[in-house]
Amino acid sequence: VQPAIRKSPDVESIRTRLAKAEWYNQLPAVHSFLIGGVSLPSLLSVVNSKIVHETAMSRRFGPHFVYYERYLPMGFKDSSHMKAFSAIPALLVQVGIVLGLAASRLPGIGKWIANSFSPVGTGMSDADCQNGFVEVYAEVESPPDNAGKVDKANCFLKFKGDACNWVTAQCVCEAALCLLLDRDSLPPKSVDGFGSPAEILGGSLLKRLMRSKVRQVQCTTNARKATDKYESRMFD
Numbered sequence: 323v324q325p326a327i328r329k330s331p332d333v334e335s336i337r338t339r340l341a342k343a344e345w346y347n348q349l350p351a352v353h354s355f356l357i358g359g360v361s362l363p364s365l366l367s368v369v370n371s372k373i374v375h376e377t378a379m380s381r382r383f384g385p386h387f388v389y390y391e392r393y394l395p396m397g398f399k400d401s402s403h404m405k406a407f408s409a410i411p412a413l414l415v416q417v418g419i420v421l422g423l424a425a426s427r428l429p430g431i432g433k434w435i436a437n438s439f440s441p442v443g444t445g446m447s448d449a450d451c452q453n454g455f456v457e458v459y460a461e462v463e464s465p466p467d468n469a470g471k472v473d474k475a476n477c478f479l480k481f482k483g484d485a486c487n488w489v490t491a492q493c494v495c496e497a498a499l500c501l502l503l504d505r506d507s508l509p510p511k512s513v514d515g516f517g518s519p520a521e522i523l524g525g526s527l528l529k530r531l532m533r534s535k536v537r538q539v540q541c542t543t544n545a546r547k548a549t550d551k552y553e554s555r556m557f558d
Contacts, residue, residue, distance in 0.1 A: 333379070340375040343388035347371055350412060351392065354552045355461055355476075359394070359401035360409040362416055367391035377518055398457050398478070446484050454484035466551060474553075475545035482537040492537060496530040497523060504530075 348363045364370070367390075374389040394401045394408075395415045401408040426432040446454075457480050464473040481489040500508065500523045509524040519527060531539040 336379055340378065340388060343390065344368075344371045344375070347390045347392075350409075350416065351390075352406075352409075355459070356394075356398070356402045356405075356408070358405040359396075360406070360412045361392035361394050361401070362412050364391040364393045365419075381518065381521065394457075398459055446487055451484040451488050454482075454488070456481040456483075456485045456489045463551070467548070469548075470551065471548040472551050473545075473547045474549050474551075476543070478540075478542040480540040481531075482539075488537065492531070492534070493527075496534065497527055500526045500530060 344367075347367050350363075351361050353359055353361060370391050371389055377383075378387050378389065395411045396404060396408055422435075426435055457478070459476065459478050461474065461476040463475075466472050481492070483489050483492070497519060504526045507526050509521065528541065532541050
């Protein structure tokens, strides 16, 4: 955290709020925007949450900002359709992960499992990479008015390919092309040279992803005023 932020009188209260969010993120959760659908903590959320929260403190994202990184075994669409019943596949996946991690620690058996399913020097197969996909859902809303209504906007992104290989490589390459070819259209750089990809690259990165001739990214947005706090427009 930058020195100016570290000396702020509210820095400890911010740290406490973000730390609580990281703990809550390790538990299964029910979501109103999934109409009662259930999500699990992402396997990489322990590390990713700390990075995002440190960025939030440095860039002052807002007094109520917290970051949760979740995993939906059935995806956004099916989880919202299954509602509370999505807890069944979520529970099965959670139990499977725990049993798999426990088995991987057993003498002899753990090494056999690792060599059988992920031998040293190998990665995801081309078929697995091609069949994978990543879905990102973002939602913002205003404080409620006197009637309890809120202004709300949401964005739904869908990437083609395995998250750890194809999607990560695509985002990194397109970000590099933004810095190389789209310098004139980038937002003003932060004064200290530090910021999130959205702050530094802005809409230029999103346009590149949506217009990609390699794997086009699907982007759906919706904004409305004076709507119910719990209504959902994820796929409209």
